[in-house]
Amino acid sequence: MDVEGDSLIRAGNIVIIGRPNVGKSTLLNRLLGQKLSITADKPQTTRHRILGVLDRPDGQIALLDTPGIHRLAGRRALNQSLNRAALSGLSEADVIWFVVIAGQWDDEDDFILETLRREKKPVVLIVNKIDRLSDRRRLLPYLDNLKNLYPFTEIVPISALKGDNEKRLVEVSLCHLPSVQEKPYDPEYLTDRNLRFITAEFIREKIMRSLGEEVPYATAVTIDNFEEQSGLTRIAATIWVERKGQKAIVIGQKGERLKAIGSRARHSLENLLGTQVFLELWVKVRPGWQNDARFLQKLEMEEPRWPKN
Ligand SMILES: Nc1nc2c(ncn2[C@@H]2O[C@H](COP(=O)(O)OP(=O)(O)O)[C@@H](O)[C@H]2O)c(=O)[nH]1
Ligand SMILES: [Mg+2]
Known part of the structure; x- marks a missing residue:
């Protein structure tokens, strides 16, 4: 008997958000297995929103990389346009990936968290650059602190650069995406950018x-x-x-x-x-x-x- 729902897969939109330099673009490139979004050791490297489609047998994620969010965007049209670009994807996201650096939490992170509170969407907190921690034992108390800040759907420590735990990130995120009959994108489709x-x-x-x-x-x-x-x-x-x-x-x-x-x-x-x-x-x-x-x-x-x- 063919039970309805048997063939359902998970698919939806995930927006990657965080202050500049936390590794958002590096993460997108790692997951897609291809460099799509440029990276550098400087804030404001990513100026545009870039969509990459992650295709898996059991689902599909449309991942949106965004420019870093600045608390003090100032008056420059460029900076304001960067914040707008980063935030405007939120409304259509099914899940939000909020990226921070392991062992760090600052005012800008607070500012972003306040914005996310208003969205009332599942937020997966990604603790990146765990390869840089000299003492991994410090990670546990740090993660415990984060748990008290907000009811994050999940907290996932990763290394986007070296590759560590990013598969789990995809697993835990897929189950918060809508169930659909068909993949929204052709499996060969990689990006909206030409x-x-x-x-x-x-x-x-x-x-x-x-x-x-x-x-x-x-x-x-x-x-x-x-x-x-x-x-x-x-x-x-x-x-x-x-x-x-x-x-x-x-x-x-x-x-x-x-x-x-x-x-x-x-x-x-x-x-x-x-x-x-x-x-x-x-x-x-x-x-x-x-x-x-x-x-x-x-x-x-x-x-x-x-x-x-
Ligand atoms: N050590 C380490 N460096 C990382 C990691 N992820 C990103 N970086 C570095 O952090 C810098 C900023 O990365 P980028 O992806 O451009 O950050 P974005 O501004 O959030 O998009 C680059 O020099 C990356 O190589 C990581 O997991 N570990
Ligand atoms: Mg970037």
């Missing part, structure tokens, strides 16, 4: 990683040309900065820094695309782009997410 977008992001990652503290936040990347011909992809991109001095920094002495950024970017793009890549980079000054709503739109910062296919 190659041009991911290409611009990969270039921005190399800039983030190559420059010091100040300039990376003042840069944006647009793709001017993207052409695939047998075994070769020709890409032309512009790196936008806010001031002349920043342009000089990005280019470096005798163009050395720009060359290094270009060759690192080309290398990871060749991995991503599976073709040879010919990459041309230009650096241009656009004063005040972080406050220019139309330019931000061009960078796709305001686009609504959770697309249904």
Whole structure:
């Protein structure tokens, strides 16, 4: 007898939230087994919301990586747009993944928790970077403290970078997703973002990683040309900065820094695309782009997410 419900699977939306630098994008990439979201040892690396679909025999999770949330977003249009991007996914989430760093809890975490309280949705607290703890015995009292803060659905310690316990995270989260008859996405479907977008992001990652503290936040990347011909992809991109001095920094002495950024970017793009890549980079000054709503739109910062296919 075919009992109704026998073939049900779990599927739904999970939004990954947390302050900058806790490892949200690293976690998304690890779970998808592919680099989709750029990472760096700097806050504000992730500027856009990125959807990745995790497909399993018994379910499907649409995972939304978000920019880190800032308590003091300030007046800059860019910062406000980052907070909006991070928070607007919450309303359609079935489960929220709230990521913190093992052994740490600060004001920004409190601020996020207050926001989550209002959502009244299952919150799985992810305690990341457990590989960095010098003494694992300290983890237990820390986890006990967290339990008193909020009725988290689960608390799961993981290492997104080294890979530890992330399978359990998926298991415990699946059972809080709606039961459905069919997978919402084709099993081959990986992301809502197109190659041009991911290409611009990969270039921005190399800039983030190559420059010091100040300039990376003042840069944006647009793709001017993207052409695939047998075994070769020709890409032309512009790196936008806010001031002349920043342009000089990005280019470096005798163009050395720009060359290094270009060759690192080309290398990871060749991995991503599976073709040879010919990459041309230009650096241009656009004063005040972080406050220019139309330019931000061009960078796709305001686009609504959770697309249904
Ligand atoms: N040691 C350690 N580092 C991690 C772990 N997860 C992420 N990181 C590092 O933390 C930094 C920020 O990671 P990222 O994913 O960009 O953080 P996000 O801003 O929350 O998206 C990067 O340098 C990562 O390599 C982890 O589990 N262990
Ligand atoms: Mg990120």
